[in-house]
Amino acid sequence: MGSLTFLDDNNPNYSKTDGELMQRALEDAAAELFITDEADPEHGTLARFVRAAFIIGNRDSEAMARFAVNAVLARRARKAEAPA
Numbered sequence: 001m002g003s004l005t006f007l008d009d010n011n012p013n014y015s016k017t018d019g020e021l022m023q024r025a026l027e028d029a030a031a032e033l034f035i036t037d038e039a040d041p042e043h044g045t046l047a048r049f050v051r052a053a054f055i056i057g058n059r060d061s062e063a064m065a066r067f068a069v070n071a072v073l074a075r076r077a078r079k080a081e082a083p084a
């Protein structure tokens with residue numbers, strides 16, 4: 001699966017402005033976690049959490065990015081605690 005981007009002008013699910021908002025949140029979240037490779041599975045996870053924040057009504061890119069970062073950090077912590 002290719003990288004998830006929100007900059008598709010033909011997406012019927014949200015406007016170009018909404019897509020730009022989510023893309024900004026995704027880029028900010030990825031930068032905070034030092035995820036530079038869009039093929040990194042955590043990049044896709046961040047994108048899904050950004051989209052989830054948008055779906056539940058969040059329209060603040062910084063808050064959406066924080067939500068996604070916190071969710072990925074929680075996933076990392078759970079994986080670290082899981083027995084091998």
